[in-house]
Amino acid sequence: MTKNDSLFSNDFLSTDFIMAAIQQFYQHRDADDSVSFNEIQKLFRSFTTDYHSIDLEKYIRHLNQNVLIHSTHLASPTFIGHMTSRLPNFIIQIAPLVVALNQNLIKTETSKGLTFQEKEVMAKMHHLIYDFSDEFYQKYIQDHSNSLGFFTSGGTISNVTAMYTALNASADCEGSRLKYWLQKGFADVVIIGSELLHYSFEKAADLLGLSFIKCSVNAQYQIDLNELNKLIERCHLENKKIIALIGVAGTTDFGSVDDLSALANIAKQENLHFHVDGAWGGAFILSSTYKNQLLKGIEKADTVTLDGHKQLMLPLGSGMIFFKQPELARQNMHHAPYAVRESSIDIGRFTIEGSRVANGLYLDTALTLLGQEGYEDILKHSLANAQYMANKIIASEEFELIFQPSMNILLYRYIPLQYRNKHLNEDDNKAINQANVLLQKTQKEKGRTFVSRTTRQTHLYPQQSLVLLRSVLFNPLTQTQHIDEVLQDQINIAKKLNLE
Ligand SMILES: Cc1ncc(COP(=O)(O)O)c(C=O)c1O
Numbered sequence: 001m002t003k004n005d006s007l008f009s010n011d012f013l014s015t016d017f018i019m020a021a022i023q024q025f026y027q028h029r030d031a032d033d034s035v036s037f038n039e040i041q042k043l044f045r046s047f048t049t050d051y052h053s054i055d056l057e058k059y060i061r062h063l064n065q066n067v068l069i070h071s072t073h074l075a076s077p078t079f080i081g082h083m084t085s086r087l088p089n090f091i092i093q094i095a096p097l098v099v100a101l102n103q104n105l106i107k108t109e110t111s112k113g114l115t116f117q118e119k120e121v122m123a124k125m126h127h128l129i130y131d132f133s134d135e136f137y138q139k140y141i142q143d144h145s146n147s148l149g150f151f152t153s154g155g156t157i158s159n160v161t162a163m164y165t166a167l168n169a170s171a172d173c174e175g176s177r178l179k180y181w182l183q184k185g186f187a188d189v190v191i192i193g194s195e196l197l198h199y200s201f202e203k204a205a206d207l208l209g210l211s212f213i214k215c216s217v218n219a220q221y222q223i224d225l226n227e228l229n230k231l232i233e234r235c236h237l238e239n240k241k242i243i244a245l246i247g248v249a250g251t252t253d254f255g256s257v258d259d260l261s262a263l264a265n266i267a268k269q270e271n272l273h274f275h276v277d278g279a280w281g282g283a284f285i286l287s288s289t290y291k292n293q294l295l296k297g298i299e300k301a302d303t304v305t306l307d308g309h310k311q312l313m314l315p316l317g318s319g320m321i322f323f324k325q326p327e328l329a330r331q332n333m334h335h336a337p338y339a340v341r342e343s344s345i346d347i348g349r350f351t352i353e354g355s356r357v358a359n360g361l362y363l364d365t366a367l368t369l370l371g372q373e374g375y376e377d378i379l380k381h382s383l384a385n386a387q388y389m390a391n392k393i394i395a396s397e398e399f400e401l402i403f404q405p406s407m408n409i410l411l412y413r414y415i416p417l418q419y420r421n422k423h424l425n426e427d428d429n430k431a432i433n434q435a436n437v438l439l440q441k442t443q444k445e446k447g448r449t450f451v452s453r454t455t456r457q458t459h460l461y462p463q464q465s466l467v468l469l470r471s472v473l474f475n476p477l478t479q480t481q482h483i484d485e486v487l488q489d490q491i492n493i494a495k496k497l498n499l500e
Pocket of ligand 1: 155156157159198200248252277278279
């Protein structure tokens with residue numbers, strides 16, 4: 001056997017040292033706080049490939065010393081600034097199955113069992129969103145001419161897929177629908193949603209040749225319905241063809257949810273495709289209580305985006321797109337003579353992506369091992385944490401809460417002593433902005449605790465851009481003492497930086 005043969009032999013090498021490396025990573029609560037980004041960059045400046053081959057164990061030792069030690073401790077309970085989750089242990093345990101089998105869901109020739117399993121798990125999620133009859137799911141669960149939905153590499157591609165579907169469904173013709181509408185005399189083809197929509201819609205508009213019209217938001221950071229009606233009216237006057245209305249269930253910055261029922265009604269009146277981006281907040285469909293409280297109207301959407309690698313705590317690459325009417329997916333059909341043939345039963349006929357990993361297996365595992373009840377407990381814990389942190393901020397002298405969270409994302413800022421308890425003008429807010437940039441950057445570099453940062457106009461100080469600290473609370477390990485620790489860390493850093 002040659003050396004290369006052994007790399008592909010079925011007698012797997014013992015990989016205890018890999019599990020040890022993972023364990024070591026998880027045991028560290030804080031990221032290394034002594035090394036700056038510049039120093040880490042210096043470690044990765046080699047661009048020649050004249051390596052002497054070493055064995056896996058030595059390579060893992062190299063990774064431990066140079067790479068893993070500088071990896072971000074997303075799993076830490078005080079790392080509460082991002083949407084990338086800690087994975088449940090059973091996901092880490094089952095991951096080698098997905099990697100080792102390496103099934104490619106583009107077509108059944110490269111993925112038999114897992115293709116049908118993805119369809120089954122998508123039907124379960126579709127049922128949670130739309131709650132159609134048993135007969136409906138019996139008809140469509142394994143229907144290969146239509147699709148209830150499929151996995152994508154993330155929320156971005158799901159949103160792009162939704163806009164592609166909306167454009168394709170907007171006209172009953174062959175070829176480019178964009179050209180069709182322009183040739184019909186329309187000045188532009190547009191999609192409309194709130195100014196707080198994720199920037200994936202800008203990418204979708206760019207890719208598809210559409211314009212994205214952004215609508216302002218109300219005091220709850222939901223799309224402003226009066227303004228929306230005016231924008232739609234203006235589009236009619238300016239001869240612009242609207243193809244989709246987009247609602248968001250959990251904005252990236254505020255966690256706010258649009259009035260989905262009202263948007264669905266407007267979409268119906270105007271005969272528009274209605275899409276809901278539930279990449280963040282869509283996870284609440286797993287709880288019937290929260291679904292009714294937070295996501296009313298999601299069931300009226302023609303397409304829905306969910307993101308398994310956010311609140312569902314699945315590995316990265318677990319976006320999902322759902323079609324209320326499975327026939328809608330046919331709008332995106334593509335075939336090739338060497339694969340995904342017209343008469344085939346391949347999911348790859350409907351997807352923008354080609355090769356796709358079997359991430360549906362992770363969702364099926366989580367739904368089976370954690371179950372809806374397990375998810376509901378985690379979501380409840382996250383909402384309680386957000387409320388706890390909001391109350392702490394309101395009660396503190398040092399911080400200002402920007403708005404009462406509707407989900408589990410909080411925006412707030414540090415107010416240096418000299419600006420407390422006074423009316424703040426634009427110059428004051430600029431100075432406070434600088435203090436918050438420095439505070440957040442220092443906290444990030446130090447690595448002990450973490451929240452992220454955004455810049456937004458708010459209803460507290462209209463027309464002024466504020467730098468805001470952003471806390472995303474969904475790690476099941478985060479307890480109230482960790483939230484206290486993050487806020488105390490910020491107060492300590494502010495003191496050290498003389499931001500007082
Ligand atoms: C509301 C919303 N939609 C879409 C996305 C894009 O998701 P992904 O990063 O998986 O492409 C995000 C990511 O933060 C998001 O918050």
